[in-house]
Amino acid sequence: MEKIFENLMYSIRWLLAPIYLGLGLVLVALLVEFYQSIFYLITHVVEMGESEVTLKALSLIDVTLVGGLVVMVMYSGYENFVSKLDIKEGREKLSWLGKMDSGSLKAKVAASIVAISSIHLLKIFMDAGNIDNEKLKWYVLIHLTFVISAFGMGYLDYITKRQKS
Incomplete structure (x- = not known):
């Protein structure tokens, strides 16, 4: 009975996998927001003041940092709590992957x-x-x-x- 319970508990970690996959959808939303902001900036830069351009640039940096945070949580969380990512030999691998x-x-x-x-x-x-x-x-x-x-x-x-x- 104990062995069955422990195996079930260990397998339940896979319920986290769709959550980490969902973070990928957050990246899609951030991508859309980023390019909407870029489009707005480019099409309105002539009528914007310096501080408005700077604020828009800071917003873009903010979205970029949030995106990096999402990637870090998505990959590291998956590796720490669900399963190792099996990256094929010869493929580019993030230097921190598997070390955090x-x-x-x-x-x-x-x-x-x-x-x-x-x-x-x-x-x-x-x-x-x-x-x-x-x-x-x-x-x-x-x-x-x-x-x-x-x-x-x-x-x-x-x-x-x-x-x-």
């Missing part, structure tokens, strides 16, 4: 969130004249919370790895 454990993945996700939050905060600061000071303080506080959380998770991961060696 769940602790490293958490640190990379946290760092990516801080980068995304930084870009969002920069976009807000570029329009700071139109935003209430109280809201600005909250944006900064939320960003600092992300930074401190990422630093804390990184430090805990460092301590854990140091204790193991």
